[in-house]
Amino acid sequence: MKIFFGFLGFLLLTLQYQLWLGDDSVRSLNLVEAELEAQRSNNDGLIDRNRLVEIEVLDLKSGTEAVEERARSELGMIGKGETFYMILLKNTANE
Numbered sequence: 001m002k003i004f005f006g007f008l009g010f011l012l013l014t015l016q017y018q019l020w021l022g023d024d025s026v027r028s029l030n031l032v033e034a035e036l037e038a039q040r041s042n043n044d045g046l047i048d049r050n051r052l053v054e055i056e057v058l059d060l061k062s063g064t065e066a067v068e069e070r071a072r073s074e075l076g077m078i079g080k081g082e083t084f085y086m087i088l089l090k091n092t093a094n095e
Helices: 002-021 026-062 065-075
Strands: none
Touching: 002 026, 026 065
8 A cells, every 4th residue: 555655646746746847837837927028028019010100101091192292291392382481599619
């Protein structure tokens, strides 16, 4: 009977080890769930960014207003019939 109880005790310890510390353990599951949550958060950010890019692409394809706005802000272009005024501030550091 002692051998039987010893075997059951050994079996219990082995199963507990596998449950808590083995390859497919609770600890491993928690690590994978944490990685999954981090990846989902990253994906949500990328989905938001993709929506903004898609809206900008559609805006650029559909009209000239977005193209004109970009040309003005990024390239400093002016339209026909417009006058460009550059205001220079006097540098007081050299005086």
